Amino acid sequence: MPVVATAVLAVATGIVSVHAGDPASGRKKASMCQTCHGYDGIARIPNAPHIAGESRIYLQAQLKAFRSGKRKHEIMSVIAGQLSDEDIAQLSAWYSSIEFTAIPPE
């Protein structure tokens, strides 16, 4: 779904207030995340989740939950605590814009 359409849909449905972050800025900020999640959203360490192609709404909600303390994790709570709303919008835009294809075994 195009980035704008996703944001409009989310606002229109009132699911969550969405900041329309741009993926290019998010890509630069993803240097903070690459050790564990990769620039491409494919996890580099076994205990971190893949976040490539994850919905923007979900990514924003999780980062805000880590930041507020609603969701707790020793690493992510610290990292999210340093992110502004704009950082979260841009990082979510970047990771959600990555095309991800799942190929189940035959």
Ligand code: HEC
């Ligand atoms: C040192 C490793 C590390 C770094 C750096 C890191 N993360 Fe994470 N991240 C994790 C781990 C581990 C989890 C799993 C947390 C849990 O089990 O609840 C996680 C979880 C997440 C989740 C939740 C995913 C889900 O499926 O619910 C998001 C979103 C996320 N990280 C985004 C980021 C972003 C954006 C950055 C950079 C600003 C970042 N992380 C930096 C290790 C890291």
